[in-house]
Amino acid sequence: xxxxxxxxxxIFLLTVIISAQNLKWINYSHAGSVNAIAEEGDLLxxxxxxxxxxxxxxxxxxxxxxxxxxxxxxxxxxxxCVDKKGSKWIGTFGGSVAKFDNKNWSLYSDEYSTFVTSMAxxxxxxxxxxxxxxxxxxxxxxxxxxxxxxxxxxxVNQIHSVAIDNKDFVWIGGNxxxxxxxxxxxxxxxxxxxxTLHIDKNGxxxxxxxxxxxxxxxxxxxxxASPFLNETTHSSSIAIDLNGGIWSCTDxxxxxxxxxxxxxxxxxxxxxxxxxxxIMIDKNDVKWVGTVDGKxxxxxxxxxxxxxxxxxxxxxxxxxxxLVDNEGVKWFGSESGLxxxxxxxxxxxxxxxxxxxxxxxxxxxxxKQNNKWVGTQNGLAVFDGKNxxxxxxxxxxxxxxxxxxxxxxxxxxxxxxxxxxxxxxDGANWTVYRKEDINYGYNFSYxxxxxxxxxxxxxxxxxxxxKGNSWTEYKVSDGFTRCLAIDDKDNLxxxxxDxxxxxxxxxxxxxxxxxxxxxxxxxVTAIAFDKTGNQWIATASDELLPKVSLSxxxxxxxxxxxxxxxxxxxxxxxxxxxxxxxxxxLNTDGILKFTE
Numbered sequence: 001x002x003x004x005x006x007x008x009x010x011i012f013l014l015t016v017i018i019s020a021q022n023l024k025w026i027n028y029s030h031a032g033s034v035n036a037i038a039e040e041g042d043l044l045x046x047x048x049x050x051x052x053x054x055x056x057x058x059x060x061x062x063x064x065x066x067x068x069x070x071x072x073x074x075x076x077x078x079x080x081c082v083d084k085k086g087s088k089w090i091g092t093f094g095g096s097v098a099k100f101d102n103k104n105w106s107l108y109s110d111e112y113s114t115f116v117t118s119m120a121x122x123x124x125x126x127x128x129x130x131x132x133x134x135x136x137x138x139x140x141x142x143x144x145x146x147x148x149x150x151x152x153x154x155x156v157n158q159i160h161s162v163a164i165d166n167k168d169f170v171w172i173g174g175n176x177x178x179x180x181x182x183x184x185x186x187x188x189x190x191x192x193x194x195x196t197l198h199i200d201k202n203g204x205x206x207x208x209x210x211x212x213x214x215x216x217x218x219x220x221x222x223x224x225a226s227p228f229l230n231e232t233t234h235s236s237s238i239a240i241d242l243n244g245g246i247w248s249c250t251d252x253x254x255x256x257x258x259x260x261x262x263x264x265x266x267x268x269x270x271x272x273x274x275x276x277x278x279i280m281i282d283k284n285d286v287k288w289v290g291t292v293d294g295k296x297x298x299x300x301x302x303x304x305x306x307x308x309x310x311x312x313x314x315x316x317x318x319x320x321x322x323l324v325d326n327e328g329v330k331w332f333g334s335e336s337g338l339x340x341x342x343x344x345x346x347x348x349x350x351x352x353x354x355x356x357x358x359x360x361x362x363x364x365x366x367x368k369q370n371n372k373w374v375g376t377q378n379g380l381a382v383f384d385g386k387n388x389x390x391x392x393x394x395x396x397x398x399x400x401x402x403x404x405x406x407x408x409x410x411x412x413x414x415x416x417x418x419x420x421x422x423x424x425x426d427g428a429n430w431t432v433y434r435k436e437d438i439n440y441g442y443n444f445s446y447x448x449x450x451x452x453x454x455x456x457x458x459x460x461x462x463x464x465x466x467k468g469n470s471w472t473e474y475k476v477s478d479g480f481t482r483c484l485a486i487d488d489k490d491n492l493x494x495x496x497x498d499x500x501x502x503x504x505x506x507x508x509x510x511x512x513x514x515x516x517x518x519x520x521x522x523x524v525t526a527i528a529f530d531k532t533g534n535q536w537i538a539t540a541s542d543e544l545l546p547k548v549s550l551s552x553x554x555x556x557x558x559x560x561x562x563x564x565x566x567x568x569x570x571x572x573x574x575x576x577x578x579x580x581x582x583x584x585x586l587n588t589d590g591i592l593k594f595t596e
Contacts, residue, residue: 025567027051027068028341029075029590030316031309034290037280038080038088044280044288045088046296046309047077050590052090053309055296057282064311068567068592071105073098075569075589079119081127089127089139091116094545094570097129097139108144114545118162118196120170128170130159136172136181155179155188161196165203173197173207178216189216198238198246208235208248213257228255228264237278242285249289251275254299267304273297312591313346315339319587322577323364323372330585331372333361338374338383355388356381357401363445365406365414373414375403380416397430398423407447407455415455417444422457422466433466446484448492456484456492463494463504476502476509483574485527487535495524501537518558520549528576528584536584538573545570548588552596567592 032049039045046053051066066075073095081089088100096109097116112134120128129137135157136147156174163171170181178189178197198206205216212226212235228250229235235248235255246257252275254265267273274293281287289297293316296307310316315334323331332339337350337359350359356376363375374381379392379401392401400418407415414425421434422444448456455466462475463484479498486492494502500513500522513522521539528536535553540546548568552559562568568588575587586592 024595025068026593027066027075027567027590028312028314028593029066029310030312030314031294032076032316033277033292034294034296034309035078035278036080036091037278037288037290037296038082039280039282040082040086040088044282044296045080045082045090046290047080047090048290048294048309049076050294050310051075052077052080053311055307055309057286060307062307062309065100066311066567067569067589071098071100071107073107073109078116081119081121083121083125083127089119089121091119091129097127097144108139110144110146112146117160120162120164122164122168122170124168128162128164130162130172130174132158132160135159136162136170155186163197163199163205165199166201167203171197171199171205178205178207190221196237198240200240200244200246206238206240206246208238210234212255212262213238213246213248224257226255226257226262228253228262236276239279239281239287241281241287247279247281247287249276249279254279254287254289265299265301267297267299271297271304271306273306313339313341313348314591315348319575319591320362321364321375322575322585322587322591323366324577324579324585325366325372326368326370328580330579331364332587332591333364333374335360337361338364338372349383354383355390357390357392362403363405363417365408367408367412367414373406373408375406375416377402379403380406391425397425397432399432399434404445405447407449409449409453415447415449417447417457419444422447422455448484448486450486450490450492452490456486458484463492474504474509482523482525483527485529487529488533493527493535495527495537497523497542500524501527518553518560519551520560520562521547525572525574526576526586528578530578530582536576536578538576538586540572546572548572550576550584550586550594561594566594 029050034046034048036047037044042056042058044055044057046055051064052072054063065072074092076093077090078093079091090098094114096114099106115132116129117132118130127139138145156172156176156179158175159172161173172179180187207214212229213224215222233250235250238248240246248255256263273295274291276289277292278290287299294310296309298305315332315336317335319332319334321333330341337348338361340347349356358376358378360377365373372383379390380403382389391398400420402419405417416423421432424431444457446458457464458481461477462481465472476494477496477499481494481496483495492504496502499511500519501524503510512519514520521541523540523542524537525540526538537551540548548570549560549562571589573586573588577585584594
């Protein structure tokens with residue numbers, strides 16, 4: 001047994017934010033995975049990948065918190081604790097720890113504590129925080145205190161779980177094993193927990209293992225193999241009921257070990273949900289299980305029920321494209337299909353309920369008749385609101401079914417970028433500009449058409465113009481070109497990864513970056529122009545937690561929105577779409593709407 005002596009360095013940043021609805025920003029998100037559940041009377045506080053949910057167990061009502069309407073530092077919530085005063089402590093992935101006292105939000109953070117995995121509160125009210133890369137922290141008053149080891153390696157730095165025993169000793173578990181802190185020294189133990197640590201009323205440590213459960217009595221480990229597990233299933237979370245039964249969840253079922261026998265429980269076949277991810281048992285011995293698709297499952301050992309933890313019908317994964325049609329309806333393309341939002345209702349079209357050739361949507365466009373043209377990974381689809389028509393290589397002149405982009409010119413011709421080149425469709429005839437006829441570095445994920453009818457596409461390090469049947473290439477970047485846009489004066493704007501924003505007036509190039517403009521970063525990820533001529537530019541720094549910004553440039557002045565003054569987090573913005581009322585729709589952490 002080796003002892004580890006630590007000193008504590010006080011590093012803290014405390015910011016108090018009054019919770020108020022920010023009407024300028026609205027976050028439409030899918031809950032994603034349910035990662036944490038904490039009880040407070042009749043309420044459950046549910047942490048999801050899309051935000052925090054206050055769920056009333058009696059009425060079933062939900063209240064949603066995210067960066068747009070609260071002081072939550074990031075939407076991805078990983079852990080929750082409720083202290084004796086009723087304050088909620090919320091650990092996040094990328095935003096450290098927030099405290100919410102039902103009115104005010106306080107942020108506890110330093111540059112290293114951003115990825116929180118687990119929290120626990122001892123009998124004195126001290127909050128202990130485990131992080132994935134920075135070891136253990138604790139909150140003492142208004143201070144966030146980090147533990148650093150004087151000599152030798154810390155027992156556990158990549159912490160998965162934190163627990164407090166009946167002597168107020170702190171236990172942590174992670175990749176390097178398990179360790180106990182008695183307030184003065186650390187003691188390291190062997191063990192590699194597959195799940196959170198739980199401590200029973202006898203002070204025994206329980207963890208999930210590949211075969212079932214393991215118990216540590218302070219001296220040795222005892223294994224309890226489950227007959228319901230195999231090589232393809234494992235326990236992701238455990239909890240202890242009022243009778244001392246140890247519950248764990250796998251992808252498809254709950255298991256209970258009563259000290260002698262194993263029992264398993266599966267939901268009825270009529271309940272639709274994703275894999276189980278997290279289990280919590282409340283004061284009435286009711287089991288609450290979070291799923292990877294944003295649902296909260298209730299089980300009282302007789303009946304099952306399910307509640308939705310998403311605040312909207314937004315897609316559960318990355319939104320690749322956004323379209324506003326001629327009637328102002330919003331359309332979102334993702335790996336989960338095509339989603340329609342009319343301001344009240346959300347409808348998602350997939351291969352199961354429509355004629356979409358693939359659920360993987362890559363691009364969207366709308367013609368003058370309000371037909372939606374939908375690019376997918378397996379063909380081109382047209383939807384008039386009722387009927388679908390699908391184009392593939394066998395029934396059209398498309399050279400490839402992997403559609404990357406769609407643009408429609410003034411004459412109604414559709415220009416379609418594919419893996420194999422650029423294709424024009426005039427409603428009857430197809431004209432193909434194959435990739436082998438042009439530079440192999442062309443990237444047809446962006447197509448823009450100027451007022452002269454010239455087509456602009458991206459290359460790996462520049463852009464190319466198709467004028468008639470001739471191509472002209474322009475090298476713009478030593479890195480990568482990210483995006484294209486054309487303003488009302490026919491100037492071409494190119495976002496790059498290394499040189500900021502490039503403007504081409506047909507003859508000359510001008511570059512804007514953080515050294516000669518108000519642009520906050522050189523990596524430009526999206527560009528758009530509103531009706532009044534304002535330019536909107538998204539940027540993201542190249543680091544583990546990107547500094548993401550949305551900048552407005554009116555030709556003279558710059559206004560920058562980022563994590564300090566808006567609902568923008570650290571997820572880069574790759575699409576800016578402006579609706580008929582002038583609001584911006586951004587594909588960042590979920591879908592973010594901004595009305596200036």
